[in-house]
Amino acid sequence: MHESHNKNRMKHLFLFVSFLCLMASHSGLEAKEISKETIQKVTTELTSQHPACNQVLMQRGISQVASLWQAQDGSDEVFAKFIKENYMADAESRFQLFNKLCTAYEVLLGTSNQVAIELGLPTTLAGPEPTRIDYIMSAFNPYSHLWNDLYENKVAFITILNFPNYTLEEKNELGKNWSREEWAYARMGDMFTSRVPASLRKEAGQANADAENYIASYNIMMGHLLNEKGQKLFPNDMALLTHWNLRDEIKSNYAPIPNAHEKQEMVYRVLQHIVEGTIPQDVINNASYDWAPYSNRTWKDGKEVTLNAEENRRYEHILAHFQAMKKIDQHEPQQPTGIIRNFEGSMEILPSEIEELFVNLISSPQVKQVGKLIQKRLKRKLRPYDIWYDGFKSRSTISEDDLTAQTRAKYPNPEAFEADMPRMLEALGFSKEDATFLASKITVHGARGSGHAWGASGRWQNSLLRTRIGAEGMDYKGYNIAVHEFGHNVEQTIDLYHIDHYTMNGVPNTGFTEALAFVFQKRDLQLLGYNQQVDDNTTLDIFWGLYEIMGVSLVDMRMWQWLYANPDASAAQLREATIAIAKEVWNQYYQPVLGEKDSPILACYSHMVNSPMYLPNYPLGHIIEFQLEEHFAKCASKKEFADEIMRIYQLGRLTPNQWMQQAVGANVSTTPILNAIDTILKKK
16 A cells, blocks of 8 residues: 655645644633623624624624633623624625734744744754653744734734634534635635643644654664574665565565565564564664564674663553643643544544545455455465565565665755656656746655654645655655655645635645545656556555555544543553554454454554544545546546546645545545445456
8 A cells, every 4th residue: 555654744734733622821821701782782883883794794703703712802891892893794804804904913823833843853853862852852833822913912802803713513504605705715714713821832833752762763674574583584774664664575576586585574573563562662763782572682793782661662652642732731722632633633534534435345255255365476475565466566576686786876955856856747747847846846855763744834835745865865665655754745835825815725634635645655656657557556556555544544543542542641541442442443343354363464554643633534535536536537538537636636735525526526435436336356
């Protein structure tokens, strides 16, 4: 599955959502309830003054300002005076206010994004080992009081009054008939919906930074792994980041290379130890020890030594996220849990709808049929790690060593990849003008971790593409990651620089940027000059990738449900619960196809540690990817393919189903891919 490799998964969107959803204020401030009489009086006066204005919209804005007004903001009289002075009753003055606010927010969000990028460079880019001050500064946010300041100077209230918020249900229903301007106004209404203390935002940011740094340094020194015969199967200098590179190592060993199956078994055992907390802590990112994962024994300088297990460190970071989130919950009356904020707020899809989509596919009879097809191809019984079967990709018939030789020669450094981006875009069908512009807005860096795409928030910035590049150049894994990230960056550039209204920039949720990243990633060999086609194997590959990542996502979702049901749990209890959840999901949906009861492998993803509840975006992205690929298949030429990408990704931040309807004429659904798999299986 080509879900890849973005360790952070769109940090710019995380920052943007943080600004929109975790609006700061000082803790300890008193709430003030504006009287119903005051609200009624000011509403009546405004209605009398502006009889032609939209009464419903005006009442919505007034009531939402009242709900967020606090004692330090002023008395009822101050509230009434503020409403009368700042309500824009006519369309022209409202539109002028909207444009001025867009300019201001772009400056504020864009500048804060620049600060976050610059302070994080030592911890995110390849180079000298970060020092303690680098880690401290990477977590520092000088803008943590920004939203509090905007409430204090009443800019936030001016925004709320004139551009009130709509619920998800209202957006889905009313939005069907909204103009682009009405959508842009509604998105501005999403900016101020709560007042969360700045200290809590800071705590959440610290938890995120700590988890990011933990994961960014979680390398397994593969050249120091031993099988039970004491043999080393991997290159001496190979260091693989969990989980991304470990998973991709399993994928690369579906090619006909020496010791392929044994290597897969060993990596699988390593991943089990990571999930279970039984990995010796001192073998992580440390080449001083040899480690035999099967027996879990360790040696230093040829002498066996006993090392302490990592135990709960992984789960301590998850718990820190949860504890910060719980403190924020009490300041979010409209969305009182992190689960609600993530799905209804950020993804704009109900968690029940997400789970229904996922279970519909992973419990389908098509899964068992495709499993039998894979087993026939492998000529052996399936193993749990075959959830990452990579044989539906044309590259599985090409030695990864050969591919690495090509990519290292072609891309010895980040600058070489950056210089080649215009050619790659033209190869995909983009005009020379579009290719040159899009590439000019993307900067490539060597990453300390697995790689990620970090988008711009202001239209004077470049988005950043980060991928691992070794001393000998970019290996194939790094190249494959880079092409995935390239897709993200193209999306980030189109729907920022080519968007009609600033508040519409971006996509409905990160599943939609993942979809384009997947579309690019599956064409990585085409960009190297191979004859790579989107065909039945591509559909099978997407389907099998969905099967895997949906299970991983269900484990993540259920782990968070467990946390909210057990808010006082310790890290050790969370570890045991997560392993139990992973086994339960495995036994119900995966053991019947892949064998081995009670495998915990579905809990191995690093996103569970450093990106709370992000994982469901991946399967959603794959579902959207398939629906996009079905749409792109109707294109008569590469140019039309590229033109459709440009059109679709200028739709911006509609709700998911609204976006899909305008993009491909259908809601988000697994039915198309299940039907396509049925058609393919009939040919086999």
